[in-house]
Amino acid sequence: MIKTDVLIVGGGPAGLGAAIETTKAGLRTIVVDENQRLGGQLIKQTHKFFGSSSHFAGTRGILIQDELVKEMEKGNLKLLEETACSAIFDDGIAGIYDVKRNRFEKVKAKRTIIAAGASEKFIPFRNNDLPGIYGAGGVQTLMNAGGVLPGKKILMIGAGNIGLIVSYQLLQAGASVVGIIEAAPKQGGYEVHLAKIKRMGVPVLFNHSIIAAEGKDKVEAAVIGEIDKNWKFIDGKQRRIECDTICLAVGLTPTSELLWQAGVEMMYLPALGGYVPRHNEYMQTNVPGILVAGDAAGIGEATSAIIEGRLAGLSAAKGLKVKMDFGKRYNDLLTYLDGLRRGSTGFKVKAAKNTVWNKKEEIKGDAFARGSKTKRAPEPGRKKPYIVIECDEDIPCNPCEASCSFKAIEIGQDITNPPVFDAEKCTGCLKCITSCPGLAIFGIAESGEPGKTVISIPYEMLPLPEKGDKVWACGREGEIICEAVVHSVRKSPNKTHIASIIVDGEYKNDIRHFIPFSAKDAVICRCLDITCGEIEEAISRGYTDFEELKRYLRVTTGPCQGRTCRSIIMGMIKAGTGIDPSKGSTGTRRPPEASLPFSAFVKKGRRSGGKNEK
Amino acid sequence: MKNSAAVGIIGGGISGASAAYFLTKLGVNDIVIFEKSYLSSGSTGRCGGGIRQQWTTPANVKLAMRSVHHFERYEEELDFGFDYVQKGYLLLAFTDKEKAAFAKTVEMQKSLGLKVDLVTKEDAKEIVPHLNTSELVAASFCPTDGLGNPFLATYGYIERVKEKGGTVLNHTRVTAIERKGGEYLVRTDKGDFTCKYILNAAGPWARDCAEMLGYDIPVKPERHQILVTEPLERMVGPMIIDFYHGFYGSQEKKGGFVMGEGDPSEPESYKVSSHWKFIESIARKFTYLFPGFRDVKILRQWAGSYCVSPDAQPILGPISDNDPNYMLSVGYSGHGFMLAPATGEAVAEWIVHGKPRTMDISHLTMERIRKGDFDQEHNVV
Ligand SMILES: Cc1cc2nc3c(=O)[nH]c(=O)nc-3n(C[C@H](O)[C@H](O)[C@H](O)COP(=O)(O)OP(=O)(O)OC[C@H]3O[C@@H](n4cnc5c(N)ncnc54)[C@H](O)[C@@H]3O)c2cc1C
Ligand SMILES: Cc1cc2nc3c(=O)[nH]c(=O)nc-3n(C[C@H](O)[C@H](O)[C@H](O)COP(=O)(O)OP(=O)(O)OC[C@H]3O[C@@H](n4cnc5c(N)ncnc54)[C@H](O)[C@@H]3O)c2cc1C
Ligand code: SF4
Numbered sequence: 002m003i004k005t006d007v008l009i010v011g012g013g014p015a016g017l018g019a020a021i022e023t024t025k026a027g028l029r030t031i032v033v034d035e036n037q038r039l040g041g042q043l044i045k046q047t048h049k050f051f052g053s054s055s056h057f058a059g060t061r062g063i064l065i066q067d068e069l070v071k072e073m074e075k076g077n078l079k080l081l082e083e084t085a086c087s088a089i090f091d092d093g094i095a096g097i098y099d100v101k102r103n104r105f106e107k108v109k110a111k112r113t114i115i116a117a118g119a120s121e122k123f124i125p126f127r128n129n130d131l132p133g134i135y136g137a138g139g140v141q142t143l144m145n146a147g148g149v150l151p152g153k154k155i156l157m158i159g160a161g162n163i164g165l166i167v168s169y170q171l172l173q174a175g176a177s178v179v180g181i182i183e184a185a186p187k188q189g190g191y192e193v194h195l196a197k198i199k200r201m202g203v204p205v206l207f208n209h210s211i212i213a214a215e216g217k218d219k220v221e222a223a224v225i226g227e228i229d230k231n232w233k234f235i236d237g238k239q240r241r242i243e244c245d246t247i248c249l250a251v252g253l254t255p256t257s258e259l260l261w262q263a264g265v266e267m268m269y270l271p272a273l274g275g276y277v278p279r280h281n282e283y284m285q286t287n288v289p290g291i292l293v294a295g296d297a298a299g300i301g302e303a304t305s306a307i308i309e310g311r312l313a314g315l316s317a318a319k320g321l322k323v324k325m326d327f328g329k330r331y332n333d334l335l336t337y338l339d340g341l342r343r344g345s346t347g348f349k350v351k352a353a354k355n356t357v358w359n360k361k362e363e364i365k366g367d368a369f370a371r372g373s374k375t376k377r378a379p380e381p382g383r384k385k386p387y388i389v390i391e392c393d394e395d396i397p398c399n400p401c402e403a404s405c406s407f408k409a410i411e412i413g414q415d416i417t418n419p420p421v422f423d424a425e426k427c428t429g430c431l432k433c434i435t436s437c438p439g440l441a442i443f444g445i446a447e448s449g450e451p452g453k454t455v456i457s458i459p460y461e462m463l464p465l466p467e468k469g470d471k472v473w474a475c476g477r478e479g480e481i482i483c484e485a486v487v488h489s490v491r492k493s494p495n496k497t498h499i500a501s502i503i504v505d506g507e508y509k510n511d512i513r514h515f516i517p518f519s520a521k522d523a524v525i526c527r528c529l530d531i532t533c534g535e536i537e538e539a540i541s542r543g544y545t546d547f548e549e550l551k552r553y554l555r556v557t558t559g560p561c562q563g564r565t566c567r568s569i570i571m572g573m574i575k576a577g578t579g580i581d582p583s584k585g586s587t588g589t590r591r592p593p594e595a596s597l598p599f600s601a602f603v604k605k606g607r608r609s610g611g612k613n614e615k
Numbered sequence: 616m617k618n619s620a621a622v623g624i625i626g627g628g629i630s631g632a633s634a635a636y637f638l639t640k641l642g643v644n645d646i647v648i649f650e651k652s653y654l655s656s657g658s659t660g661r662c663g664g665g666i667r668q669q670w671t672t673p674a675n676v677k678l679a680m681r682s683v684h685h686f687e688r689y690e691e692e693l694d695f696g697f698d699y700v701q702k703g704y705l706l707l708a709f710t711d712k713e714k715a716a717f718a719k720t721v722e723m724q725k726s727l728g729l730k731v732d733l734v735t736k737e738d739a740k741e742i743v744p745h746l747n748t749s750e751l752v753a754a755s756f757c758p759t760d761g762l763g764n765p766f767l768a769t770y771g772y773i774e775r776v777k778e779k780g781g782t783v784l785n786h787t788r789v790t791a792i793e794r795k796g797g798e799y800l801v802r803t804d805k806g807d808f809t810c811k812y813i814l815n816a817a818g819p820w821a822r823d824c825a826e827m828l829g830y831d832i833p834v835k836p837e838r839h840q841i842l843v844t845e846p847l848e849r850m851v852g853p854m855i856i857d858f859y860h861g862f863y864g865s866q867e868k869k870g871g872f873v874m875g876e877g878d879p880s881e882p883e884s885y886k887v888s889s890h891w892k893f894i895e896s897i898a899r900k901f902t903y904l905f906p907g908f909r910d911v912k913i914l915r916q917w918a919g920s921y922c923v924s925p926d927a928q929p930i931l932g933p934i935s936d937n938d939p940n941y942m943l944s945v946g947y948s949g950h951g952f953m954l955a956p957a958t959g960e961a962v963a964e965w966i967v968h969g970k971p972r973t974m975d976i977s978h979l980t981m982e983r984i985r986k987g988d989f990d991q992e993h994n995v996v
Contacts (some may be wrong), residue, residue: 088889088891543777547651552655552767553767558915590917591889593914596844596845596912597912598913600910601911
């Protein structure tokens with residue numbers, strides 16, 4: 002058993018930030034990272050970072066880690082690369098696995114900081130287990146760290162920042178990106194990242210999704226299709242695109258296996274990527290001795306990961322009674338972090354983090370809704386509808402202002418100004434929704450039924466849904482949030498129609514889209530080949546607890562232990578039963594974090610088992 | 616909401632589910648099952664799935680044989696698959712003393728009609744070619760032993776019970792029981808129920824549910840750990856038991872090896888957390904028994920509770936003469952899945968006919984506990 006003051010799991014920005022503080026505080030520190038090189042996501046980032054110039058902005062990601070390592074007090078540090086933390090047992094002892102030596106070792110640390118970063122989300126489609134299908138992160142690793150191209154002709158799924166950046170990097174590396182498809186009508190990433198790609202002639206198809214991968218032993222093509230407003234593939238609008246690689250960039254979620262194992266309380270917060278550990282602003286969790294930092298504590302960006310790491314390191318030092326002026330150090334870091342969490346995206350993270358810290362419910366009220374400014378907010382309990390404008394960018398555009406006969410939306414002379422909304426002038430006619438070319442205006446109204454809200458969503462796809470249709474309501478990332486019923490459909494001559502759905506009021510700030518009950522033959526649990534239809538059928542037969550579903554269908558029991566499918570299944574349970582996934586059972590996480598062989602536990606040269614052992 | 620039932624069953628594990636099913640077969644459909652969490656959340660959902668008839672007490676052998684009779688008909692009768700396979704159990708003897716004990720037991724088992732044999736180390740190697748038999752002395756083998764999936768077996772019983780009108784209340788915890796004019800008032804966190812009969816099938820929590828009426832029954836919860844590997848091609852048919860080192864393991868229908876051990880130092884507790892000692896010790900045992908599988912990967916370890924009785928035999932029937940309608944189906948000591956069809960049938964008959972008809976269960980009641988007249992079962996891991 003190895004004994005140490007601090008064990009840090011993950012050598013990305015957060016883990017390295019933590020190690021700077023703990024080593025400087027004189028604590029014996031072990032950092033384990035399962036990769037061959039430290040740096041986490043940073044080593045994949047050859048692009049220049051956005052952010053504040055005092056903290057590495059404009060520096061390429063791959064250089065930042067060297068800077069971090071320089072700052073550490075090496076005498077107190079043990080860096081273990083290619084070593085994964087595979088368990089946190091019930092007595093707090095961690096199990097680490099040295100991949101090269103095939104050796105399992107126990108670590109007894111006074112403090113454990115989990116900075117394990119994020120994992121990629123996956124989406125179901127036919128043949129999604131063919132070789133040649135990668136997550137964007139995997140592709141980045143191959144390319145930027147390993148110097149290998151995954152293929153020659155790449156189809157990218159997802160036009161968020163990661164999809165856009167990775168596409169660009171693929172182009173830089175000499176691959177051809179045959180297209181980027183995005184289910185939403187608009188890219189999720191920065192406009193400038195999109196522009197970079199488009200300039201290089203890559204076709205970007207919005208309102209498109211992937212139906213299937215094709216190929217004998219590996220990907221030879223992808224079948225994609227245009228989707229209608231119900232997220233249904235439109236007949237006759239499907240096509241085959243030749244490619245040898247399909248790259249998925251559909252979002253990140255905190256790597257949480259070890260946190261669940263250790264008994265940390267987890268909360269479901271879509272704004273932070275899914276399940277996140279409950280922690281305070283000093284990065285302590287509810288389990289004594291366990292701290293968190295970085296993407297593992299909620300998806301963010303690299304600079305704030307470093308700062309969170311440093312906070313966690315400080316808290317470890319404070320807990321271990323190191324003498325120093327903690328008040329000032331904490332204060333500096335917290336102020337700095339606050340500065341990073343400005344702007345519309347940062348604000349969302351901050352709002353969500355506040356929820357984590359205070360354990361209050363997710364921030365309510367529209368002040369935290371994305372984007373544009375509000376002059377006068379709707380008064381509480383307002384009966385008539387009002388709108389939310391989620392327009393983040395300085396786009397030269399003002400039809401919303403022009404559409405409103407009551408002057409409730411103001412843009413002014415400079416049409417790149419963001420719209421300013423005045424709720425007091427708004428009559429709730431919802432005309433503006435149909436006017437916005439970015440489909441960024443949504444209507445919100447009390448339904449008359451207690452606790453229920455009607456959300457009005459701009460819709461441009463045919464056929465239109467009908468009143469009474471059941472749908473799954475989705476969030477901004479297309480994640481399923483709950484079941485909903487279509488309340489009304491209002492047609493507009495300009496073809497941007499308004500579809501309104503009834504949802505639980507608590508989700509009114511999250512729901513911005515809806516889809517019909519989904520494709521039956523899509524594989525959800527890829528390890529065991531279990532389809533969406535089978536899961537829906539089981540839910541409808543009464544297997545509505547995650548644990549029952551798991552035992553009935555064996556979903557999540559394959560080699561990936563639910564990493565990719567658990568959250569989709571939780572969403573389906575929620576959609577089918579209306580029960581919030583964080584309220585039912587969410588599945589126990591158990592060691593090992595990733596599978597490892599028996600031989601790792603058996604000392605070499607020593608005869609194992611047998612009669613002499615007893 | 617329903618607030619009364621002829622029979623209130625505490626526990627949605629295999630014991631409660633099986634009893635409910637056999638009750639409906641005898642025409643009693645007015646049943647409520649109280650389950651504090653989800654169905655199979657107790658021992659049943661953590662079980663190794665072994666179905667063995669090679670026991671050292673005649674009572675356990677007979678219950679297991681009767682259960683196998685039911686398991687063999689289960690899929691057809693219930694129209695519900697539970698991954699049942701009959702590839703036998705191979706029990707290993709590493710000393711002459713063990714071999715002698717096996718020989719005696721096999722004799723007794725044969726006299727009860729079980730098809731079982733004491734086999735040589737060469738035979739054992741033939742039955743399980745991957746097994747390290749270098750230090751083996753002998754083994755006993757019963758080809759009709761096997762494996763099944765306990766959760767599916769539970770869900771199958773429950774589906775049929777629900778069809779007949781039985782009620783299952785998940786996430787409903789029984790908090791107190793009171794006597795009320797010849798019936799019982801069952802208090803739960805979701806409301807009160809009046810029941811003529813109560814069946815305590817609460818597994819590891821059985822003692823707490825007996826205490827609700829003021830009884831102290833001699834069962835205790837004990838953690839047992841278990842793990843599963845990545846799925847491989849099917850190479851090992853039978854379940855292997857090694858009492859000498861304290862090991863059991865099998866390759867389930869889907870290809871993963873499932874294995875566990877007995878840890879004599881495990882204290883009484885309700886905990887089901889995972890400990891590193893288990894994974895280290897079982898790795899030594901498994902790689903000794905199956906050297907060729909050294910590099911097979913462990914997927915997941917977990918744990919569950921045994922409900923342990925003084926003689927490792929179940930405790931069935933009325934809790935006392937004063938409360939003849941409060942029934943027990945408890946104390947399974949790590950083999951409650953494989954006995955469940957027979958014990959469910961027995962308990963159902965007790966409720967409907969006043970005593971079991973198919974089998975004689977008289978030596979498995981509270982009576983033996985009170986008298987201290989135990990027939991100790993030895994073949995436990
Ligand atoms: C394509 C892309 C572009 C980005 N662009 C920017 C940008 O421009 N600006 C910006 O600020 N941010 C950017 N980010 C985000 C930034 O990279 C992350 O927020 C940051 O790296 C998070 O740091 P971390 O230390 O929390 O996690 P990571 O960097 O993910 O590090 C976690 C480390 O822990 C290791 N690990 C996980 N589990 C275990 C285990 N059980 N045992 C051992 N090791 C383990 C992982 O292998 C990894 O090395 C980008 C991210 C991506 C994917
Ligand atoms: C690791 C392990 C391996 C095993 N391997 C085997 C094997 O190979 N073969 C075999 O036959 N057996 C095996 N067993 C034993 C077997 O799992 C049990 O004997 C069997 O499942 C017992 O079933 P049960 O229905 O009696 O109890 P349980 O399955 O524990 O059911 C009791 C239920 O009662 C509920 N409950 C308790 N108190 C209350 C209350 N107050 N209100 C409402 N509900 C309550 C619980 O939530 C629980 O779901 C194993 C056990 C373990 C732990
Ligand atoms: S809802 Fe009608 S009144 Fe309100 S801002 Fe939009 S157009 Fe103006």
